[in-house]
Amino acid sequence: xxxxxxxxxxxxxxxxxxxxxxxxxxxxxxxxxxxxxxxxxxxxxxxxxxxxxxxxxxxxxxxxxxxxxxxxxxxxxxxxxxxxxxxxxxxxxxxxxxxxxxxxxxxxxxxxxxxxxxxxxxxxxxxxxxxxxxxxxxxxx
Amino acid sequence: xxxxxxxxxxxxxxxxxxxxxxxxxxxxxxxxxxxxxxxxxxxxxxxxxxxxxxxxxxxxxxxxxxxxxxxxxxxxxxxxxxxxxxxxxxxxxxxxxxxxxxxxxxxxxxxxxxxxxxxxxxxxxxxxxxxxxxxxxxxxxxxxxxxxxxxxxxxxxxxxxxxxxxxxxxxxxxxxxxxxxxxxxxxxxxxxxxxxxxxxxxxxxxxxxxxxxxxxxxxxxxxxxxxxxxxxxxxxxxxxxxxxxxxxxxxxxxxxxxxxxxxxxxxxxxxxxxxxxxxxxxxxxxxxxxxxxxxxxxxxxxxxxxxxxxxxxxxxxxxxxxxxxxxxxxxxxxxxxxxxxxxxxxxxxxxxxxxxxxxxxxxxxxxxxxxxxxxxxxxxxxxxxxxxxxxxxxxxxxxxxxxxxxxxxxxxxxxxxxxxxxxxxxxxxxxxxxxxxxxxxxxxxxxxxxxxxxxxxxxxxxxxxxxxxxxxxxxxxxxxxxxxxxxxxxxxxxxxxxxxxxxxxxxxxxxxxxxxxxxxxxxxxxxxxxxxxxxxxxxxxxxxxxxxxxxxxxxxxxxxxxxxxxxxxxxxxxxxxxxxxxxxxxxxxxxxxxxxxxxxxxxxxxxxxxxxxxxxxxxxxxxxxxxxxxxxxxxxxxxxxxxxxxxxxxxxxxxxxxxxxxxxxxxxxxxxxxxxxxxxxxxxxxxxxxxxxxxxxxxxxxxxxxxxxxxxxxxxxxxxxxxxxxxxxxxxxxxxxxxxxxxxxxxxxxxxxxxxxxxxxxxxxx
Numbered sequence: 076x077x078x079x080x081x082x083x084x085x086x087x088x089x090x091x092x093x094x095x096x097x098x099x100x101x102x103x104x105x106x107x108x109x110x111x112x113x114x115x116x117x118x119x120x121x122x123x124x125x126x127x128x129x130x131x132x133x134x135x136x137x138x139x140x141x142x143x144x145x146x147x148x149x150x151x152x153x154x155x156x157x158x159x160x161x162x163x164x165x166x167x168x169x170x171x172x173x174x175x176x177x178x179x180x181x182x183x184x185x186x187x188x189x190x191x192x193x194x195x196x197x198x199x200x201x202x203x204x205x206x207x208x209x210x211x212x213x214x215x216x
Numbered sequence: 217x218x219x220x221x222x223x224x225x226x227x228x229x230x231x232x233x234x235x236x237x238x239x240x241x242x243x244x245x246x247x248x249x250x251x252x253x254x255x256x257x258x259x260x261x262x263x264x265x266x267x268x269x270x271x272x273x274x275x276x277x278x279x280x281x282x283x284x285x286x287x288x289x290x291x292x293x294x295x296x297x298x299x300x301x302x303x304x305x306x307x308x309x310x311x312x313x314x315x316x317x318x319x320x321x322x323x324x325x326x327x328x329x330x331x332x333x334x335x336x337x338x339x340x341x342x343x344x345x346x347x348x349x350x351x352x353x354x355x356x357x358x359x360x361x362x363x364x365x366x367x368x369x370x371x372x373x374x375x376x377x378x379x380x381x382x383x384x385x386x387x388x389x390x391x392x393x394x395x396x397x398x399x400x401x402x403x404x405x406x407x408x409x410x411x412x413x414x415x416x417x418x419x420x421x422x423x424x425x426x427x428x429x430x431x432x433x434x435x436x437x438x439x440x441x442x443x444x445x446x447x448x449x450x451x452x453x454x455x456x457x458x459x460x461x462x463x464x465x466x467x468x469x470x471x472x473x474x475x476x477x478x479x480x481x482x483x484x485x486x487x488x489x490x491x492x493x494x495x496x497x498x499x500x501x502x503x504x505x506x507x508x509x510x511x512x513x514x515x516x517x518x519x520x521x522x523x524x525x526x527x528x529x530x531x532x533x534x535x536x537x538x539x540x541x542x543x544x545x546x547x548x549x550x551x552x553x554x555x556x557x558x559x560x561x562x563x564x565x566x567x568x569x570x571x572x573x574x575x576x577x578x579x580x581x582x583x584x585x586x587x588x589x590x591x592x593x594x595x596x597x598x599x600x601x602x603x604x605x606x607x608x609x610x611x612x613x614x615x616x617x618x619x620x621x622x623x624x625x626x627x628x629x630x631x632x633x634x635x636x637x638x639x640x641x642x643x644x645x646x647x648x649x650x651x652x653x654x655x656x657x658x659x660x661x662x663x664x665x666x667x668x669x670x671x672x673x674x675x676x677x678x679x680x681x682x683x684x685x686x687x688x689x690x691x692x693x694x695x696x697x698x699x700x701x702x703x704x705x706x707x708x709x710x711x712x713x714x715x716x717x718x719x720x721x722x723x724x725x726x727x728x729x730x731x732x733x734x735x736x737x738x739x740x741x742x743x744x745x746x747x748x749x750x751x752x753x754x755x756x757x758x759x760x761x762x763x764x765x766x767x768x769x770x771x772x773x774x775x776x777x778x779x780x781x782x783x784x785x786x787x788x789x790x791x792x793x794x795x796x797x798x799x800x801x802x803x804x805x806x807x808x809x810x811x812x813x814x815x816x817x818x819x820x821x822x823x824x825x826x827x828x829x830x831x832x833x834x835x836x837x838x839x840x841x842x843x844x845x846x847x848x849x850x851x852x853x854x855x856x857x858x859x860x861x862x863x864x865x866x867x868x869x870x871x872x873x874x875x876x877x878x879x880x881x882x883x884x885x886x887x888x889x890x891x892x893x894x895x896x897x898x899x900x901x902x903x904x905x906x907x908x909x910x911x912x913x914x915x916x917x918x919x920x921x922x923x924x925x926x927x928x929x930x931x932x933x934x935x936x937x938x939x940x941x942x943x944x945x946x947x948x949x950x951x952x953x954x955x956x957x958x959x960x961x962x963x964x965x966x967x968x969x970x971x972x973x974x975x976x977x978x979x980x981x982x
Binding site for chain 2: 105106107108109110111112113114117118120121124128143144147148150151154155158168169171173185187189192193195196199200202203204206207208210211212214
């Protein structure tokens with residue numbers, strides 16, 4: 076799989092953290108500007124795939140640090156759990172809950188179950204993309 | 217009431233442990249529940265006999281207005297008492313009969329579940345609940361017929377019973393839905409009051425046919441009778457309980473229950489009376505020429521079921537009371553006789569009447585009870601069977617039509633019935649002693665108690681028919697008559713009349729026939745040949761046909777070639793959508809090409825060129841790249857219509873797809889043009905059909921807006937209700953979060969699928 080390209084390898088090293096940061100940016104701005112969990116997840120997935128192409132599978136797995144299948148499971152769990160708080164307030168499952176947090180020096184910050192749900196989507200998308208890609212890449216050996 | 221029915225299922229779940237704890241007494245311990253239920257049901261008797269109808273409603277899903285409701289009137293109470301009363305003897309009998317059997321624990325589970333299902337079936341007020349219990353009895357019956365699951369014959373018989381009864385059940389489901397539409401409710405207690413509306417409804421005939429299919433298959437009416445004798449592969453207590461006293465009468469219960477709504481029409485009378493009478497005659501005829509103890513009894517059960525159907529069809533007040541009396545009489549004597557057949561098997565090791573003879577001395581009590589029950593079967597004074605038979609003959613003679621046919625069949629059946637009763641009541645006990653496989657000895661109390669009580673009750677009710685009449689039968693007949701009390705009553709002595717004359721004639725002729733039994737059987741050997749063309753043959757043909765068709769269609773559709781799968785999917789979608797569009801007269805809106813801007817035209821041109829390149833390219837990588845280019849132009853159109861999120865997603869998905877395809881294509885051999893021209897043209901046609909269908913669909917959805925768009929709702933509510941300015945995202949994660957949850961679940965599932973497919977194949981190779 077290794078492309079043996081110096082340029083690609085060097086670029087991969089630098090692009091991975093940048094793309095991951097970009098995906099987080101997309102994730103958090105998603106509620107008001109174009110972005111969101113699905114898109115962010117695809118960007119992060121693509122970032123890891125780029126890394127996979129520029130290095131090799133072992134390196135990609137190492138930098139990923141966690142098995143992509145666990146990412147899917149964790150994401151699904153988070154997404155389902157984000158629907159639960161509504162029930163405790165006597166509302167329907169998945170009714171969005173919002174809290175406002177005052178962060179010293181930064182002003183007010185909005186937290187919500189919606190954000191948790193979006194993070195769940197984000198994780199599932201990364202997990203699914205990487206599970207498929209890594210499995211296919213490993214099958215070649 | 218709900219707890220009464222639930223208790224059987226709860227006990228069923230725990231019965232293996234009870235069995236392990238109580239050991240050889242487990243039958244008696246478990247039989248305590250049916251006994252308690254019998255007492256509970258009996259407590260309804262005074263109210264029901266006073267003319268009341270009790271409806272018990274338990275809220276189930278109050279939000280959806282679905283409730284569990286139970287209807288207690290004379291009819292359901294008669295059945296409930298029979299089920300729990302006979303159930304008591306059956307369970308205690310089975311504990312002794314199957315003692316030491318390694319699957320006895322499992323037997324109790326299924327048997328008690330069956331009891332609960334049967335109680336639910338006869339007591340349910342809600343049609344859907346009744347149907348669920350109906351199917352449960354079919355399933356438990358399947359498990360019980362196939363109890364000896366190492367025996368291929370038992371398995372085949374079990375499957376046959378299941379397919380016939382469940383097939384009828386499907387028809388029944390459609391029938392009761394129509395009934396509920398016509399009657400305006402799913403509650404029986406309400407439908408029964410709207411009989412005229414049901415009978416005059418346009419759906420009356422299809423509804424009747426479907427419901428009768430359900431009832432006839434369950435109650436083994438011609439031509440569906442063949443499964444019942446085969447069901448005798450079950451252990452004897454099961455045959456006695458399910459295939460004689462209770463389950464097969466579910467169809468009769470249904471007919472009797474719906475008589476106030478569906479009955480009273482010409483069709484109802486003709487169909488029920490004719491099918492019933494033919495079943496009655498055929499049953500007793502086949503019974504007469506059988507020699508296996510259980511098959512003689514099974515065929516005579518078919519006769520009884522036919523008689524009941526005929527009586528309900530006749531539908532006069534005498535006939536309805538006769539039906540209820542016959543139902544009780546038959547359950548008592550046939551239950552007893554089956555249990556006696558079990559005793560003969562258990563204590564003497566015989567299964568065929570030809571192996572028996574002169575057993576009176578060895579089994580004095582059993583033989584006396586057998587004779588008593590046989591008297592009831594023959595319809596001889598002073599048994600309840602006699603009362604029932606007289607009432608039956610009287611109703612046939614007074615039937616609203618078809619009197620000659622019905623009388624002839626009834627008379628012939630009465631004659632053969634006496635002969636069959638003689639086979640059962642005389643053959644094993646008198647004459648020279650025949651050596652039996654086991655040394656015969658009298659049965660233990662657990663086995664003899666049931667026949668004793670049942671035969672005894674047959675005698676008591678025969679001597680004092682008023683006891684049974686006032687006790688429950690009049691109330692049952694009133695329920696079948698639509699709540700109107702019947703004007704007739706039962707009595708042992710009706711005076712010198714035609715029914716009595718027929719009975720006397722039948723007794724003499726029947727005994728004469730019995731004395732020529734061996735020769736008559738030889739004469740009737742042709743029936744075996746005729747049976748090869750009977751309905752069972754049809755069943756076998758049908759099953760073979762199903763296997764052949766499924767083999768054929770599997771070979772056709774599951775070819776293992778991806779190209780054929782894709783072709784079938786695309787073609788099927790195109791054809792189905794196309795036909796639907798034709799039916800609903802969907803047409804594409806006008807194409808306003810003059811509105812196109814030049815950059816839109818440019819994008820279209822790139823799109824077309826890349827699609828064309830993808831199709832014509834001689835290199836796989838080239839085709840993939842062209843597809844990628846095509847995807848990016850699609851993303852561009854999204855952006856043009858200011859759907860930024862969708863556009864970004866499209867670009868990302870497109871990128872990943874290309875990478876994915878490259879990963880796969882990497883491993884394929886070089887591109888070769890293997891398909892001949894004709895195949896290529898065919899594939900092109902399929903592709904054009906699929907693409908053209910999608911295009912037409914898109915164009916037509918554009919000008920077919922039947923409801924106001926909900927887009928504005930989302931746009932207006934996104935900030936106040938969703939606290940976000942990105943409407944697409946607010947919809948995804950808030951308004952329609954449940955949909956998104958489903959989508960990410962599918963995504964995860966697809967990934968797991970890919971993982972499993974590739975990993976397991978890799979392991980197989982090793």
